[in-house]
Amino acid sequence: MKHFTHFLILSLITSAAFGQDMNAFGKLPNEEGDSAWAVVPKIHKLTYEEQHEGALSLLDERVIEYAWEGMNFVQTRDIYYTYYSKHTIVHLNSDRAIEDFNKVYIPMQDAIGDPVEIKARSISPDGKVIDLKNSDIKVLENYENRGRYVLFAIDGVQKGGEIEYYYKIKRNFQSFGSEYRKSNFPTRVLSIKVKTNTEKLEVRAKGYNGLTDISSENESNLHHYYYYKVKGNPHEEFSAGDAVLPRVEYKAFIKIDAYGFNILYGTYKNGPTWKTMSENIWLNIHTITPKEIRKSKKLLKPLKIQSLSSDEMKIIAIEQFIKTNFKIKDTQTSYDEQLRKILKTRIGNATGITRLYMCLFEAYKIDYWLAVTSNRYVKRFDSQFPCSSFFHDYLFYFYKTSNKFLSPTNETSRLGYPPQEFICNEALFFNGTQYGIKEVSCIDWKNNQSNINAQIRFNLEEGIVNGNFEMVNTGYFAGDYQVPYLEISSEADRQKFLNDVLDNYSGKDKPKNVSITGASSKDLYVNPCILKMDYSSNAILEKAGPKYIFHVGEVIGPQSQLYSDTARVTDVENRNQHGFIRKITIHIPEGYKITNPDALNMDVHHDDKGTRTAEFISRYTLTGDMLVVDIQETYRQLRYPVSQYEDFRKVINAAADFNKVVLFLEKK
Amino acid sequence: MKRNIFIIAFLTVRFLLSAQAVADIPLFDKYKGEQAVFLSRKLEANIAIKNDEPVVTARNSEELLLLTEQTTGYSERKIYFSSFTDISGILAKSVITDEQNRSKTIPVTSFPESNELSDVSFYDDYKAKRIVFPSLARGAHTQLSYTETYKEPRFFGRFYFNTYAPAELAEVSISVPPGVKIGWKIFHAGNGEIEHTNKTVGENTLYSWKGRNRKRFDIENDAPELPYYTPHIVVYIESYTAKNEEKKLLGSPGLLYKWYSGMIPAETTESDSLMKLIADSITRGAGDEREKMKRIFYWVQDHVKYVAFEDGMGGFIPRKASRVCERRFGDCKDMASIITGLARSQGISNVYLTWIGTRSIPYSYYDVPTPVSDNHMIATYIHDGQYYFLDATGKNTPWGKPTAMIQGKEALIGKGNSFEIAKVPLIAADQNVSNDVTTLRIDGNLVRGQGKLKLTGYPAIYTGERLKSMVNEKDRNEFLTAMVSKGNNKFATDQVSAETPASREEALVINYNWQLDNYVRINGDEIYLNPSLEKSYQNLTFDTTLRRIPYEFNYKTMDKNVISVEIPAGYTATYIPENSSFKNEKFGFEIRYTLSGNTILAEKTIRIDTLMIMPSDFIEWNKMIKKLNATYKEAILFKKQGQ
Structure with a gap:
């Protein structure tokens, strides 16, 4: 009975939404994606362009509906559920696309029971329809530890045909969520609706990256995001990953409750604010007791933290201790959050371990703020839309000590260098008494460098270039080598790792006398990681009769090239700001000269309003038989808007061009 | 100063947590x-x-001792199982020693279960129980034990003596009751490396194999699978006695076949009216039986998509051909079943379901007559004494060729009450040729040319498959350009196209017009041009001190590059590199330069006539690459005339 009423309400709202579509676009012909499940489906007509895509999603419609379903008479509270449905029609033009689309996985992590409804069918090019049989639906109870999935494969799928499926699942009330459109193929009609059937609730939503709300002002219970002709995912290098994809963020809150305040979900007059959210998180996490503080402190007693002369040193010691002695488990259970248990087993989840840090900071009277933010490769933090969906991870911020951040949950990061996905992104900061929105600071390019110092000598008789090579990495570059090096389990494999890294710089010869310094766990990010080797290469010295061609450009290792056959769509988003300072010292053999040293001079740079943003500058000086090449390549901005893409690309490509620079050696 | 205090603090931490049991110190x-x-x-x-x-x-x-502070990689352990085994009696704990040398045990209390699908599966019944060991630090021990109960005794047993960490002792023992006979075979263990004993314990015989001081196994890129080189034992039950009668279980290919074929209902490969209708239309107008079979095979390749379901015995029993025909998808067994069924509907009876192990399995059915010897199914068509191994999971494999992954393997061909083991051929290098022929003209700073890349055999199959999956013209052009790219990353094509072959048996030809910037070197009145635009294999050398395991290729192959270089007008070639070659039984190359008129013809052929470079071949291989690289660095020198 309950379902029946629900169905009625849903269909009423659906037809209302339809009217909306028609108003906005004049008409909504069946050819452009019909959101109803046709009794007799027909193969859609495609435009010439659409026929040349591997597949085309004709309709991608999702509906998130918040429903009031009566009251719980035991607890005398209103009961709400969230229904999620998805309806898709895909036209398949290639074998590859069939393989991509003929299997459907429905994530059921938050679902209650089985799906409310599943329908699926294939329509062959000549119109034959094969429906999904219930007996072909499979369940995986815990798919690779990601929870429950319902899955099925669609029978009878053919090239030139279509598949269509619809499913609806019921979840407990979800106060927030996000919907992404992720596909390598284009979509003709993308429609995402967030709505509710009750005045007791309010839903709010915001569209990003091309999704706009077409519902009218007076429909407070519906947000309808619509996007006509969405292209496939752009897949551009140096871009912000999923954060650039069309998406909707939404939230729902209870305005009024039959009994004043709803103990299950909380109530808000105007929706949650950053202030209320910061208070809630603090209340939940800051549950530490004086006893827990005493116990944690006892654990660190041998570290003699009290005697360290600065707060920063205390923080470093605490972080090093926790990260080398505790393991973070990827669970949400309250058991893994209990400090008592964590202190005993040295295993806890993210919240539990964060709580342990708080205990220790308070034990040693270190002033801290807690920050929560989003992974900027998933979504940029949006201060204009207060919503818990921007809370991916915790960071600690030490305002009084320094301007540094610490990630309690990432075991291989260290103070000052939180995981890169969290920097240069806003966050919600709070400390129990105050709160605010502020950026997690970027890290200056001067602190992230990968520098090369190479000495080059020739053995012309044997046609060999002898190199002494040193690479000094700082900041995130240091971590790039320190982290994997620390994780390798044996000496032989560590040797292989170093060889594999240095192979790129050794003129295609095997590296010799390889060494690494600054790669212990206490060096992580804070100390430079230095790799050294010698090599004897015969590949970078070509011979043409009596002359020699020295491939000096290859001394700096292969540089990537950015092509531009299609117009750039997304802004450039770098992992960090960084620089490469390189010095190549060439010892010219006696009796020889280099005839074209000017080939070494390069200057490609970009300034924005007088400020240097990126550069590749190479200069040489010749003193006697010593030719010294100084190269400075820097990327001083994290982000470059599309309008600056060409300039950014030119600098990147300048390095790739340097790779091709050769010097001619001939007798004087 | 700051640094000093830091070091002291760090040492104390070590002292606090790194206490080690006295007995462990020598380790x-x-x-x-x-x-x-x-x-x-x-x-x-x-x-x-x-x-x-x-x-x-x-x-x-197992009991593991942690030797360093780096313990995170060892805290999590998974026990994998499928519906064929039950896991019970899991005991897991961490044992730590404190600074007073007191040992403390912390048990693991929960073993959450997850579905762990194999890479290719859409759905299967593989699962894992997860164990997270608490309180790990240097000097800690983890202990784990559990019991597997086999629901099908034929799926027991294989044991690796070497795994991801070295072992003081690795031991298998099997208690065998009277009347039961077991068979075994040990692989890759030297003489005396594994100590074998039998003794009587009560009524039973206890067989045991012990290995001491085991090394960690080697893991390398492009290496064959573990059973090709890691010491291990395969054990199986040959026979047992029940009701005073000896019953044979495994031990010969015949027994294995009997079990396999007994699981497959007779109606599996029967056809129904829909299949008959489809097969009639596919084979209409076909001249002979072979032609009919070829068309059936191609139809299945094109119309039945690969979706793997492995659910209990479903991992061993093909689905009914008629069901596969309706669904248009299936796994390897289902494709074998529908090929056979479609053939039957045309009255062709000499097509058979065939069990086979892919190249990831090194065993012969004669050595290891157990289910570990195979993992795949195909159909075999036998006509006029010729065998056609029909593997429709390879979507672009031409008629008459096996897929690369079953080359050289034994095929267990089921013929009702009887069976046959036939060997799938290895496809020779000269049938898998990539032949790139181009002109080259120097035009200022650019070089330009017109080229034709002709692919046969596996290179054609794989490239053709990629092309088929690309409908979008831009993707196709990018892919084709990458296929013919040479010189440096300034390579560009102004025209590139693939001729659509009339059938998948024909060569795949890519025609292209190209240009390359920043490649030719101009130095005063001289021009240098390195004619080795493609330096294939230049980085593939082996460090004989570090690599101890083979390097594997997917197929034998021959790479040819022919470049006819036009001597620029007004220049003469004053230096042309010398010819060079290397030859042995398994691999070799030849580079030849010929001057005729105003062109220099540079021809290069590299031949890989083996699927595996063995460690014993590494020195020879490195010699070849050294010689090849010496040639790669030689440039042609053109000089302006009359200067």
Whole structure:
């Protein structure tokens, strides 16, 4: 009975939404994606362009509906559920696309029971329809530890045909969520609706990256995001990953409750604010007791933290201790959050371990703020839309000590260098008494460098270039080598790792006398990681009769090239700001000269309003038989808007061009 | 100063947490450079006869000592199983020693279960139980034991003596009751490396194999699978006695076949009216039986998509051909079943379901006549004494060719009550040729040319498959350009196209017009041009001190590059590199330069006539690459005339 009423309400709202579509676009012909499940489906007509895509999603419609379903008479509270449905029609033009689309996985992590409804069918090019049989639906109870999935494969799928499926699942009330459109193929009609059937609730939503709300002002219970002709995912290098994809963020809150305040979900007059959210998180996490503080402190007693002369040193010691002695488990259970248990087993989840840090900071009277933010490769933090969906991870911020951040949950990061996905992104900061929105600071390019110092000598008789090579990495570059090096389990494999890294710089010869310094766990990010080797290469010295061609450009290792056959769509988003300072010292053999040293001079740079943003500058000086090449390549901005893409690309490509620079050696 | 205090603090931490049991102290030296060592790894199996059937239970136990602070990689452990085994009696704990040398045990109390699908599966019944060891630090021990009960005794048993950490002791023992006979075979263990004993314990015989001081296994890129080089044992039950009668279980290919074929209902490969209709239309107008079979094979390749379901015995029994035909998808067995079924509907009876192991499995059915010897199914068509191995999972494989992954393997061909083992051929290098022929003209700073890349055999199959999946013209052009790219990353094509071959048996031809910037070197009145625009294999050398395991290729192959270089007008070639070659049984190359008129013809052929470069070949291989690289660095020198 309950379902029946629900169905009625849903269909009423659906037809209302339809009217909306028609108003906005004049008409909504069946050819452009019909959101109803046709009794007799027909193969859609495609435009010439659409026929040349591997597949085309004709309709991608999702509906998130918040429903009031009566009251719980035991607890005398209103009961709400969230229904999620998805309806898709895909036209398949290639074998590859069939393989991509003929299997459907429905994530059921938050679902209650089985799906409310599943329908699926294939329509062959000549119109034959094969429906999904219930007996072909499979369940995986815990798919690779990601929870429950319902899955099925669609029978009878053919090239030139279509598949269509619809499913609806019921979840407990979800106060927030996000919907992404992720596909390598284009979509003709993308429609995402967030709505509710009750005045007791309010839903709010915001569209990003091309999704706009077409519902009218007076429909407070519906947000309808619509996007006509969405292209496939752009897949551009140096871009912000999923954060650039069309998406909707939404939230729902209870305005009024039959009994004043709803103990299950909380109530808000105007929706949650950053202030209320910061208070809630603090209340939940800051549950530490004086006893827990005493116990944690006892654990660190041998570290003699009290005697360290600065707060920063205390923080470093605490972080090093926790990260080398505790393991973070990827669970949400309250058991893994209990400090008592964590202190005993040295295993806890993210919240539990964060709580342990708080205990220790308070034990040693270190002033801290807690920050929560989003992974900027998933979504940029949006201060204009207060919503818990921007809370991916915790960071600690030490305002009084320094301007540094610490990630309690990432075991291989260290103070000052939180995981890169969290920097240069806003966050919600709070400390129990105050709160605010502020950026997690970027890290200056001067602190992230990968520098090369190479000495080059020739053995012309044997046609060999002898190199002494040193690479000094700082900041995130240091971590790039320190982290994997620390994780390798044996000496032989560590040797292989170093060889594999240095192979790129050794003129295609095997590296010799390889060494690494600054790669212990206490060096992580804070100390430079230095790799050294010698090599004897015969590949970078070509011979043409009596002359020699020295491939000096290859001394700096292969540089990537950015092509531009299609117009750039997304802004450039770098992992960090960084620089490469390189010095190549060439010892010219006696009796020889280099005839074209000017080939070494390069200057490609970009300034924005007088400020240097990126550069590749190479200069040489010749003193006697010593030719010294100084190269400075820097990327001083994290982000470059599309309008600056060409300039950014030119600098990147300048390095790739340097790779091709050769010097001619001939007798004087 | 800051640094000093820091170091002291760090040392104290070590002292606090790194207490080690006295007995372990020598191991820290012995396994220096390693992060962990197994004190022991044991498999203790027991065979019993219950209700006249053999039942195998196996107790696995291991104890690992952590040698460094780097413990995170060892805190999590998974026990994998499928519906063929039950896991019970899991005991897991961490044992730590404190600074007063007191040992403390912390048990693991929960073992959450997850579905762990294999890479290619859409759905299967593989699962894992997860164990997270608490309180790990340098010097800690983890202990784990659990019992596997085999629901099908034929799926027991294989044991690797070497795994991801070295082991003081690795041991298998099997308690065998009277009347039960077992067979075994040991692989890749030197003489005396594995100690074997039999002794009588009560009524049973206890067989045991012990290996001491086991190394960690080697893992390398492009290496064959573990059973090709890691010491291990395969054990199986040959026969048992029930009701005073000897019953044979495994031990010969015939027994294995009998079991396999007994699982497949007769109607599996029968056709129905829909199949008949489809097969009639596919084969209409076909001249002979072979032509009919070829069309059926191609139809299945094109119309039945690969979706793997492995659910219990469904991993062994093909689905009914008629069902596969309706669904238009299936796994390898289902494709074998529909090929056979479609053939039957045309009255062609000499097509058979065939069991086979892919190249990931090194065993012969004669050596290891158990289910570990195969993992795949195809159909075999036998006509006029010729064998056609029909593997429709390879979507672009031409008629008459096996897929690369079953080359050289034994095919167990089921012929009702009888069977046959036939060997799938290895496709020769000269049938898998990539032949790139181009002109080259120097035009200022650019070089330009017109080229034609002709692919046959596996290179054509794989490239054709990629092309088929690309409908979008931009993707196709990018892919084709990458296929013919040479010189440096300034390579560009102004025209590139693939001729659509009339059938998948024909060569794939890519025609292209190209240009390359920043490649030719101009120095005063001289021009240098390196004619080795493609330096294939230049980085593939082996460090004989570090790599101890083979390097594997997917197929034998021949790479040819022919470039006819036009001598620029007004220049003469004053230096042309010398010819060079290297030849042995398994690999070789030849580079030849010929001057005729105003062109220099540079021809290069590299031949890989083996699927595996063995460690014993590494020195020769490195010699070849050294010689090849010496040639790669030689440039042609053109000089302006009359200067």
